[in-house]
Amino acid sequence: xxxxxxxxxxxxxxxxxxxxxxxNITFSIDQGDVLGILGPNGxxxxxxxxxxxxxxxxxxxxxxxxxxxxVKKPEIIRGRFSFLLEGMQNVYHYLTGEANVLYFAxxxxxxxxAAKSRCEELLKKLNLYNVKDQYVxxxxxxxxxxxxxxTCLINDPEVVFLxxxxxxxxxxxxxxxxxxxxxxxxxxGKTVIVASHRMDFVERVTNRVxxxxxGTVVLEGKTEDLKNLSKEEEYILYLRNSAEAREKLCKLxxxxxxxxxxxxxxxxxxxxxxxxxxxxxxxxxxVLNLEKKSPDFEAIFRRLYGEHSEGN
Amino acid sequence: xxxxxxIKAEFFKFYFDVKRYMFNYIVGLISTAIFLSGLYWAVNAxxxxxxxxxxxxxxxxxxxxxxxxxxxxxxxxxxRYLGTLERISxxxxxxxxxxxxxxxxxxxxxxxxxxxxxxxLYVVFKPDLGYMLSSWKVSLMAVVIGILIVVTxxxxxxxxxxxxxxxxxxxAITSILEYLILFFSGIVVPWSSMPAPLRTxxxxxxxxxxxxxxxSLLNGSDFRWSFAGLIIYTVVITIISTxxxxxxxxxxxxxxxxxxx
Numbered sequence: 001x002x003x004x005x006x007x008x009x010x011x012x013x014x015x016x017x018x019x020x021x022x023x024n025i026t027f028s029i030d031q032g033d034v035l036g037i038l039g040p041n042g043x044x045x046x047x048x049x050x051x052x053x054x055x056x057x058x059x060x061x062x063x064x065x066x067x068x069x070x071v072k073k074p075e076i077i078r079g080r081f082s083f084l085l086e087g088m089q090n091v092y093h094y095l096t097g098e099a100n101v102l103y104f105a106x107x108x109x110x111x112x113x114a115a116k117s118r119c120e121e122l123l124k125k126l127n128l129y130n131v132k133d134q135y136v137x138x139x140x141x142x143x144x145x146x147x148x149x150x151t152c153l154i155n156d157p158e159v160v161f162l163x164x165x166x167x168x169x170x171x172x173x174x175x176x177x178x179x180x181x182x183x184x185x186x187x188x189g190k191t192v193i194v195a196s197h198r199m200d201f202v203e204r205v206t207n208r209v210x211x212x213x214x215g216t217v218v219l220e221g222k223t224e225d226l227k228n229l230s231k232e233e234e235y236i237l238y239l240r241n242s243a244e245a246r247e248k249l250c251k252l253x254x255x256x257x258x259x260x261x262x263x264x265x266x267x268x269x270x271x272x273x274x275x276x277x278x279x280x281x282x283x284x285x286x287v288l289n290l291e292k293k294s295p296d297f298e299a300i301f302r303r304l305y306g307e308h309s310e311g312n
Numbered sequence: 313x314x315x316x317x318x319i320k321a322e323f324f325k326f327y328f329d330v331k332r333y334m335f336n337y338i339v340g341l342i343s344t345a346i347f348l349s350g351l352y353w354a355v356n357a358x359x360x361x362x363x364x365x366x367x368x369x370x371x372x373x374x375x376x377x378x379x380x381x382x383x384x385x386x387x388x389x390x391x392r393y394l395g396t397l398e399r400i401s402x403x404x405x406x407x408x409x410x411x412x413x414x415x416x417x418x419x420x421x422x423x424x425x426x427x428x429x430x431x432x433l434y435v436v437f438k439p440d441l442g443y444m445l446s447s448w449k450v451s452l453m454a455v456v457i458g459i460l461i462v463v464t465x466x467x468x469x470x471x472x473x474x475x476x477x478x479x480x481x482x483x484a485i486t487s488i489l490e491y492l493i494l495f496f497s498g499i500v501v502p503w504s505s506m507p508a509p510l511r512t513x514x515x516x517x518x519x520x521x522x523x524x525x526x527x528s529l530l531n532g533s534d535f536r537w538s539f540a541g542l543i544i545y546t547v548v549i550t551i552i553s554t555x556x557x558x559x560x561x562x563x564x565x566x567x568x569x570x571x572x573x
Binding site: 010021047053054056057075077078079081082083085089099102104106107109112135148155 | 320324328329333394396406565568
């Protein structure tokens with residue numbers, strides 16, 4: 001086992017106010033795992049990563065790297081783990097792109113000659129080679145994010161932590177970065193831990209997922225298994241659009257979408273047997289089509305966190 | 313080895329810093345030369361002939377005080393402000409080594425600055441450095457005292473930086489400390505002419521013992537007690553600052569305020 005998190009708890013105290021950030025979090029990571037940590041804002045994802053990064057001392061519990069406690073020996077992960085931290089710049093704006101990567105290479109004790117060639121390779125891979133001599137303050141948000149990832153990978157770490165790597169990026173930059181991370185993960189076979197509330201991203205990149213809610217683990221498993229969980233349970237019903245049908249859907253508290261003058265669309269879970277019976281037995285509902293909802297994490301997310309969290 | 317690698321990394325970063333802010337560095341050098349020239353000219357008359365050498369060397373050494381205090385706190389607050397403190401804290405090089413390496417780089421820059429400013433002052437004012445240069449033993453001792461003063465100043469700056477981990481706005485008081493050191497360490501106002509309460513206060517300032525040792529050395533009097541005081545001060549402040557840094561780091565990591573600006 002590469003990394004083991006045992007009963008990790010953290011409470012932030014500010015005067016008389018206490019905020020529970022993590023509570024009894026336990027999980028483990030094997031070499032080669034790509035773990036996604038999912039959860040809305042305030043679920044405790046960043047706190048968890050900062051504790052593993054030894055930037056935050058846990059109140060309780062321990063983190064073991066190959067059996068060695070990070071609480072007792074925090075220096076053991078230096079150079080072995082790399083962290084892209086959320087909300088941080090992670091790079092220096094007054095340095096050029098290349099200088100940033102080389103500076104972090106030197107801080108991670110990469111020999112000068114190796115640093116130069118590895119830096120060139122990484123910048124080419126991340127499509128930053130043409131702008132390597134430009135100051136970072138001229139970069140777009142997506143370019144800065146990619147550069148920050150390059151600074152994380154320059155020392156070829158054993159484990160990479162990416163905290164909200166897509167935050168602040170537009171759709172195109174996010175798609176580009178997702179592809180870059182995916183290709184790096186498949187090429188190198190490294191252990192990666194990604195914290196995000198972008199479920200589409202986690203779905204595409206990870207093979208295991210840990211779901212956090214209010215600082216506790218609510219679900220853990222293989223990405224494929226969790227996708228199937230949603231696939232089995234959600235169905236989309238296409239109904240004939242009529243005043244009666246719309247009225248009855250409202251009475252049944254079922255949300256619907258008017259697709260056209262003739263078609264309505266609503267979603268039902270397999271577990272909602274009574275609703276299925278009502279819809280199929282009522283002559284006011286004419287079912288035009290029924291299809292399984294394509295697997296996605298959105299559905300699980302809604303179930304776990306409810307409509308309130310969806311806003312996050 | 314880790315510190316050597318950190319120094320290489322910091323030289324690399326400093327090169328880009330100087331390249332980008334060359335104009336600011338040149339302006340800083342000119343303003344320092346004007347400030348120290350004016351000050352030396354004004355206080356020159358206060359000193360006896362041998363005191364001129366102390367004032368001359370003391371003012372140049374004060375450049376290190378100014379650099380040590382402002383850089384020590386700036387390095388941490390700048391990293392917090394930029395949002396890069398956590399990022400550099402998770403590299404293979406320990407944060408304390410990165411900060412020491414930055415101080416070494418800035419100390420060497422200040423040395424260059426003091427050579428340039430010192431050269432200008434020497435050409436313009438021709439201070440009497442005769443006794444200091446009279447024998448290699450005196451010159452060597454003056455250099456040793458100078459080095460110890462610089463080490464003390466950077467250790468003191470590191471102590472203030474360590475406090476800055478907990479008290480985020482401590483950097484604002486560094487300019488007060490710079491002026492206290494300048495005026496009450498015996499560089500500008502001779503220690504012998506200070507009133508008794510001020511002498512007591514002066515003894516806790518990081519440059520005082522070094523300036524006293526330098527003064528005694530260049531007067532040809534017994535400098536051993538002041539020199540011993542300088543060594544004790546250097547050792548004590550170094551121990552206090554490293555311990556304070558460790559304690560402060562642990563405290564902010566417990567409270568979750570490590571990178572708060």
